[in-house]
Amino acid sequence: MKIEDCFRIGSVLKTKGLKGEMQLYVDFDGLDDITFDAIFIEIAGKLAPFFVESIKYNHNNQAYLYLEDVDTIEKATPLVKKDIYLSNKLKPKKKKKEFTLLDLEGFTAVDINEGELGVITDIHEFPQQLVAAVTYKGFEVLFPLNEDIITGIDAVKEILTVDLPEGLLDIYMD
Template structure:
């Protein structure tokens, strides 16, 4: 399995018991969706390795307590700490309306409700407190805060992200 065909689910944070169980932090708003997994891909030494799950259940909201098959000691669990967990993109729940996954809208045309085509969405930068749409507008990088009130519509059929960008924001970047 290739990483580009998967989505990031979370990271193994720490050991839980002397029997090889681990606690994985899940990077999701709905951790309960992942309680009954049969397996996950664990990134180990740069490779995605399938790990089969013997038992898993939620632990303190955002953590999943996992017992992997053939991981039955503290030492085995220790080797997994810090490893990232992935699942195939096909396992993502479908979203509709104006809800979207970041990877889903990459490459969409960004349309402003007043000014028209702004450019192509390169990526969503979520490394700061406020996620930003990074848009390529004819070679100029335009940053627009990813705020619900700015998102007019996600048009999946035409691969367009229609935004209501506040007056003056694009003027900071473009001669519009």
């Protein structure tokens, strides 16, 4: 399993007790609504699968986890501070009304004058606005995500249509 095929749900904070129980920090909203019997833990840049024996959700984005074959503190300790993932197949689909501009990452940006700019690789959050990043002709191009720039969003085809200000691309090409 590759990291691209998964989504991060949290990380192991510390061990608890001597029988392999681990305390997790859960940073994925709604995890307790997902039924799963296996997780992936990132170890040395690779995802290792583990079967879940039990998980108990606590308050404050924390949970307690027992994994099969991790039944001692010695087996659990190397997993501390490691990220935890689930398969993308388990990721809940967002309802249309829950769609935000942050969900545009991965969409293809198309300018009405220049044509296809590229895939949005990142959405930067600034206090004043959101800014999208694309790689266009080998250069990283940043543009704001606001109603003056965005002319259309096709969520099915994952296409963002924009009308960039004249000369914006030239700034990045020089």
